[in-house]
Every structure is written in C-alpha cells, then in structure tokens.
Amino acid sequence: MFNYDLSGKNKYYTLYTLLRDDILRGKIKFGERLPSKRAFAAELDVSVVTVQLAYDQLLAEGYIRSKERSGFFVEMVGEGLRSRPARQTEGKSAEEAKYRIDLVKGNTPSDMFPFSVWARLIRAVLSDCGEHLLERVPCDGDKELKCAVAAYLYRSRGIDVDPRYIVIGAGAEHLYGVIVQLLGRDKLYAVENPGYGKISSTYALNGARFLPINVTERGMDVSLLKSSQADVAHVSPSHQYPTGAVMPVSARSALIDWAKAQDGYVVEDDYDSEFRLSGKPLQCTYGLCPDRVIYMNTFSKSLAPSMRMGYMVLPPALYERFMRIFSHGASFVPLFEQKALAAMLDGGYFERHLNRLKNYYRTIHGKLLKKLAAVQGCVVKDSGSGLHVIASFPAAPSDEAIKRAAEERGVRIKCLSDYLLSPMAGVERCAVINYSGLTLEKLGE
C-alpha cells in the first residue's frame, strides 16, 4: 500500500516527510485511518519506534489525530476544494484566468483550514449559548473573545494587554475606517511607499488624506516622517509589504518619539507576523508605548477569507473616545462567529492550525527558493518572515520585461514599482513573489 523507500539515514524523519507530503497532496485523504504502528513497521521493514516517532511528529503538527482504541486518523483535507466544482473561479476575471499560477493575490489554501474542528465548535456554541446568541453585542465586541484575544497576544506576541481595550471589527478595512472615525478625517495619515494599496485607498474612501513616506531597509523612513506634516503613521514593522523590510528597534523607538512629540499615533498593522517561518517572533512596537500605538491584526489571512474578523488594541484614552462615539451601536460581527473564534483560540485550535500552516509554508518556501535559485540572473531577498519574498533580476531590461517573461510561463507577478504610491528610486527590477496561494501541486511537486 505504501511504496515508501526508507533505506537512508534518519528513517523516522523520512517517513514523516513522505506521509506529510502525501497528506498535503491529498493522496492520503481526510478522515483516512493510518495503519497501526506495528503493522506499518512490518510492512516497511522498520522498527515500531520509527513509526512511533513519525506519528508523534505528525500528531504534534496536527496532520493526524489519535482516537483512543481505534488508531490514527488524518485531520486535514488534502484535496477538499480542489476536487469540488470550483466556485471561486466563477468570480475570476479573464485576466486572472489566463494564469496558471497567481503570485499577486493569494489566500491561504482553504483546504488547510481545520473545518471539522470549526464545525464542531460551531455546534458546541449553538448548544452552549442557545438564545444568548441573539443578544445585542456591545460595539467593542464580545467580552469572551476580547479575553481570548488578549490571552493569545500574551502567548504569541508576549504583550500584556488589558482585554478591555481590545475592539473586535469586521476585518482590516472595517478597522481602518473606524480609525479614521476615531482619530479624525482632518488628520494626515502617513502610509508606507511602496505599500499595500488597500491601506491608502481605504483611508481615501473614508475621506482622510494620506501621505506616502518612502520605505528603506529599516521600514518607513522616520526622518522623512519627522519632516512631514503627518499626524498618524500606519506601519507594518514586523514585515513590510511588499519590500519585506523589518523595522529595527532603534527605528521603532524613533517612531514612538515622533508620535509623542506630535501628539500623534502609530498604527501598527501586524498583518502577517504569525508567519515568521523561522526563529523567534519579532517584538511588536505596541509593547514599547501602549499609549501611542494602535495595534491591529486580522484573522482573514490566518483562518479563512470568509471570516471577516480582526481586532485592534487601543490606547486607553482612544478606547474611551471609541466608546463615546460608538456605544449606542452594536458590533458589526455576529456574536456567533465571535463565540466560535473565542473557543478556537481558548482551545488551542488556532495555534495548532497556525503551526500546521507554517509547516506547510516552510515546505512551499523551501521548494520555491530552490526553483528560484535555478532561474538565471535571479537574486532572492528573503527576510525570513511573512508569505512573500523579493526576487530581483539585476540584468533584466525592465520591470515590464520581468512580468512579460513570467506571463509567458503562465505566472502572474507584480514588481515593487507596481506598489508605489509616489515615485521612488532604487525599486526597479524586483519581482514581489507572494506565495500564500501557492500549492505543492502548482509548484509541480
């Protein structure tokens, strides 16, 4: 049944890798029972301990789960949506459909989502909370979820947040809008250049002015910020999109000093800090000065695009202002979703899911780098975190040429220059490779 070659060294690790890859590819399907350790060891002609170690690793990473007295079962849906009639393509533009591989957009593959866990939690919430689910949710969100987010932030980001100051919102765009309503439409919002277009366009859509500030290797250029008229700086210090710049702590404290001197605020958009694939997570700026930093993140990327949930941690004074403005309204997020997410966080399911995702992306990332190394004239800049890398082509004639060459291979790509909000030198010939939507299948593995 399993045609595995375990002749090399480190047999357990090889077995773990083979099993994992087969689960990821969908060759071993969701719900399938793995052979018993003893039978499998006999079949592969290895010791029971080898199988035990491989299973332990898969268990720890959440690929399989053990059911008492009945064995080990595959947790993840390795094919799931791929084999279903692809509803998502309905909405795809002709532009998008002509590409085999999309390295611009990219949602985490939905078959990675622990659907069975989530469905179980939904059912539990339904019977535990009953009619309570119909009650009006306070504008800042459900208390239980606020506490669960605070505990999660403590575990994952090492910051100690009073749950009171957390506000739950319907995803990033909703929270950007709330920030404008909170800080004022008359303020000038500094955004990163090049940067994620939705941030500046959402500020504009909400009637606020924004000012692009160039990004260096140290993140947003604080000296430029200081000489500007900006009141608020919207930054992603852990991993800037698209440059991948990480802001060192000296630049962060300069940023804080700027905010203090201005009576201004820093919006720390920690959008993909979960996906630091190696090493320790980076400290967040919020911890340096909770009175001047609005910390925010969303679950749309880490869970599923249909889960419109995000949160922000407000400085106490801003939280009071938020309550003055919004307390007559209700939360935009249904209580149902809030309770289910709280259960997911408190039960450790979210972090298990993240670990599984990170493992998955580690594999993708490794194989992607190998592929890129084989591309002539390509130099990869990889900051080791987040779900994109920069591939520069110093010898390419132009950005257009790079995109055309990719297009000929059925690959959709953007360059750093496509993310510019105002002109800037030194960003030419760099492709932004967003691999969050990439799969082993698409990599031809």
Add this chain to the structure above:
Amino acid sequence: MFNYDLSGKNKYYTLYTLLRDDILRGKIKFGERLPSKRAFAAELDVSVVTVQLAYDQLLAEGYIRSKERSGFFVEMVGEGLRSRPARQTEGKSAEEAKYRIDLVKGNTPSDMFPFSVWARLIRAVLSDCGEHLLERVPCDGDKELKCAVAAYLYRSRGIDVDPRYIVIGAGAEHLYGVIVQLLGRDKLYAVENPGYGKISSTYALNGARFLPINVTERGMDVSLLKSSQADVAHVSPSHQYPTGAVMPVSARSALIDWAKAQDGYVVEDDYDSEFRLSGKPLQCTYGLCPDRVIYMNTFSKSLAPSMRMGYMVLPPALYERFMRIFSHGASFVPLFEQKALAAMLDGGYFERHLNRLKNYYRTIHGKLLKKLAAVQGCVVKDSGSGLHVIASFPAAPSDEAIKRAAEERGVRIKCLSDYLLSPMAGVERCAVINYSGLTLEKLGE
C-alpha cells in the same frame, strides 16, 4: 390540567387565545406537547372540531408545529431568556436600570425568535456547504441570499427587483456609511426632523453634511426640500420615526420629481414596514422610480439584534459604481450568516416568524391602547403601522412634566421634541411610545 372556561360564544377562538397567551407568557413551554385533539376536547367538554380549529390557527401563526404521528408541539420559547441570568442587564446604565418599563429603546423580545429553526438551519448549512463556507464572499454579498431577498421583496412588498442590484451589508449603520462612500462626502443629505438620531449622526460620523427637513403629516416636507441645497433625501415613507407620518403617493411622486430634477437620490429607509399590524402593506417608493431610489432595510429589528444584516437595492448605475469601488474587498458579513438567512427566507421561516411577531404585537398594541385610553388627558395618534404610537397630552404643562410623570411610575419615555435636530413648532406635549420591547408581563397582564 388546562383550567379553561369556554362557556361563551366562538369557543374555538377563545381556546386559541387562551393557548396563545399561555404560550406567550411561558406557562406552556417550548417543546411541550399539547394534548391530542380528542383528549383535549373531552377534557374541555367541547367538540373535536373546536380544538381542531384552534390548533389550526396556532399552526398557521407558527405557535405550534405538528409532528407526524406524534402530535402538536409548542414552537416558541415562552420564557427562555427571562428565566436565565440576564446578561443584558450587565450593560445597562444606572439610568436605564431605574426604569421598570423602557418605552424608548426596545428590541423585539428575543424569546420570540424561532431559535430552534435557526439552529437547525445553521446545522444544515454547516453540512450542506462544508468548506465552501470558507470562501471569500463577493463585496455585494452571497448570490443565494441576494436571490432570496429579491424573492422576499416580491412576495412581501410587491416589487420586482433584479437580485443583481442587491447589496448585503452588516446592518443599517454599515449601509449608511456605504451610501456616503458611494454618493460622496461632498453631497448634502436631507434627513427627517424630528428623526431617528442615528441616521444623522452616522452621516456626520462618515464625514458627510446633513440638513434637517421638517416632517409634516405627509412625511418629509417636499416643498422645503425643493428650496434647499440637498442632493440626497433620506426618508422613511412607510412609517416615519418618531412622528408615525405616512407619506401619501402624491408626496412620494413629488419627491421623485425632485430627485430627477436634481440628479439626486432618495434613500428609502423601510426600517419597520414589516410591522404594519392591519390592512395591506403600503406600496414602497422604490417601485415608482428604481433609477432614483436606494431602497434599504435590515433584519436586526425583525430577527434579532445580534444579526447584523441588512440590504439595499441600488439603481443600476449606482450598483456599477459600487462594484468599481468595492470589488477588491469582501463582504463584511460572514458567509455562514448569509447562507442561514437565505435558508430562512427561502423556507418561509422568516415570514412565519414575522406573522407570529405581528400577532404578538397586535396583542400588545391592543392592550397598550386600552391602558392609554384610561390615562387622563391622553389622546393617542396611531397610524396603524410600525411599533410605536404617539400619545399627546394637550393639557400637560410641558414635555418635561410628561416625562417626569412617567418616570414616577417607573416608565422611561421620550417626547417628540427629544428627536428634533433643529427647532420646530407644534411638536410639544407629545410622548413617543415605542412598544417594541414591551411584554405582556410588563403590561401587568
């Protein structure tokens, strides 16, 4: 067991009323089985047909349901939240807590919500849609829900809407914000005076200017509107809050003429048109000119306050603009809620629920009018629709005196003058009695 006196005329109706009131009061509980027709007829010493007719009426109105071969079961939760630890009171201000009866705020009682139906639909959606629930929802909402809303509008409001032009949003405030983003912050929005404060404050919060236009017995005064600089008129022609004015068709067509001449728009906020307690539903303005009217309504009032869902029907040109602005983003409402609501509408559960609610409010309304008739010096103005009536006290010294007198009886009330956005004559000595949160219990029944 049932100590019912059916000695008068019209026995079946008396029996129906007694059973219904006991269900509403929670004396007969959710899930309880009613006696078989034969046994009940014997117990009450009436014919089986009498019981049959009473059961039929209860069935039609959704108070009970019949299970094949096992009898009739109570559908509604007659006590539900009332007997639970009241979480809602946690959030009550000291101000609110001192009142026995609140005739200002008021959510439809959550124990009227068909929770068991909803829970069943949620479970069905979970297993039917599976991983599809994780997909990104288009910015204008799920297609299935859009179709279900269009069909509902056809059945209930007699308007023929292309589902394509429907946009699903996270409740009224969200939709008001989208309207500003769609029509522009530079436009002047006419709002009703007196009016529902959240409309004008949400326009202001979104950076738009608003202009109060006085309301007469024929709704917003169109002649005043014509002489103003307004670009958009936000009206509730079916039942204005708080005056209760209903806009006659002549005034509606004048409104449409104004919009055409101005190249402007009418926002038809149909917020409680479902609750016309007698007679036929009123025609909506949208049908008169779908190119100039944005029709909107929400489910927060008719379903439950935690269901943050509403919709608007856009003129085709505005829909195209909406898609240009928002198509890169996703819907604010989780797919899960959208699918469950679609099933609720398509299965007829929503309309059954509405009928039950209307029945309930008809009872409350009748008893309330009887109580008010006994109050000295009180003249009731009742437009026969919506969930509030106006009680004027021509001999009262002042509005403050009316509110104080109510307060002494533990009743929280507001006057028409409390809803004024700009000064206006002729609104004095009128109490606004919002009875949507009233229960038989609180009425002392």
